[in-house]
Amino acid sequence: MKDWQIHWEDAGAVLTGTRILHPFRHRFSQGMTYVVGNNGAGKSTLLKLLTGVVSPFEGDVHFTRRSSKGGREEIPAREVRRFLGYVPQVFTGYPQMRVEQYLRFVAIHHGLARCIISEVLESWFRHPTLAALRKKRMKGLSGGEQRKVGLVQALLHHPHILILDEPFVGLDIEERLFFQAHIQRIAHRGMVIMSTHQLEDISMEGTLCILEEGNLIHQGFTKVKGTWLEDFFAASVK
Numbered sequence: 001m002k003d004w005q006i007h008w009e010d011a012g013a014v015l016t017g018t019r020i021l022h023p024f025r026h027r028f029s030q031g032m033t034y035v036v037g038n039n040g041a042g043k044s045t046l047l048k049l050l051t052g053v054v055s056p057f058e059g060d061v062h063f064t065r066r067s068s069k070g071g072r073e074e075i076p077a078r079e080v081r082r083f084l085g086y087v088p089q090v091f092t093g094y095p096q097m098r099v100e101q102y103l104r105f106v107a108i109h110h111g112l113a114r115c116i117i118s119e120v121l122e123s124w125f126r127h128p129t130l131a132a133l134r135k136k137r138m139k140g141l142s143g144g145e146q147r148k149v150g151l152v153q154a155l156l157h158h159p160h161i162l163i164l165d166e167p168f169v170g171l172d173i174e175e176r177l178f179f180q181a182h183i184q185r186i187a188h189r190g191m192v193i194m195s196t197h198q199l200e201d202i203s204m205e206g207t208l209c210i211l212e213e214g215n216l217i218h219q220g221f222t223k224v225k226g227t228w229l230e231d232f233f234a235a236s237v238k
């Protein structure tokens, strides 16, 4: 266990002149973290800051792991990128590529050994819902199909940190369960941070971060069944 952590230290975001996220402190640790909040609360912006797609306007976001000498050490950005998987809210990939070609390209980019790439892709295409997409061009995919390819490209290198922005939108129940199982395996040995609007997406115990108008208004543990969490979703997340 490498015990990676992400330290969110008073990081805030300003996009096109508007303050989107107000500075707060949080430590993302191993396991599952769910990020919830109403439309426009700042969930996607928070995830973009974590992946480096946007930079904090102030404060700092940095990654650490337990050092062999004791204490903690900073993980260089290049190394973080190698161990990161990310599904953005809007995923298109490269429109001209066919799905298999695109996933092969991503696998190479992630540094997977060329001798195992075919085997890794075959294991994904064994699932009927993905087999049907293999030869399709990315630009011809439906929203749900894009999402499935988006999930595979984030998972195929077994990332240590997985960041998912509403990953199950447009997926049917069986597909959701298929990907949930993969995601849960990563959460057991690494770190998963997932934004969602759906109570049924909260399938594991973990940490819950609630955003409201760019502020972190709650951080604590989830309890999956029969708790105040259900009331929260019923009352406030639309």
Ligand SMILES: Nc1ncnc2c1ncn2[C@@H]1O[C@H](COP(=O)(O)OP(=O)(O)OP(=O)(O)O)[C@@H](O)[C@H]1O
Pocket: 015, 016, 018, 020, 037, 038, 039, 040, 041, 042, 043, 044, 045, 046, 089
């Ligand atoms: N590039 C940008 N420039 C200016 N404002 C932006 C930009 N991107 C997002 N915003 C605004 O920032 C706020 C937060 O957006 P964000 O996409 O992070 O919210 P969200 O919680 O993910 O919302 P949703 O649940 O609807 O996806 C919104 O009011 C949005 O309009």
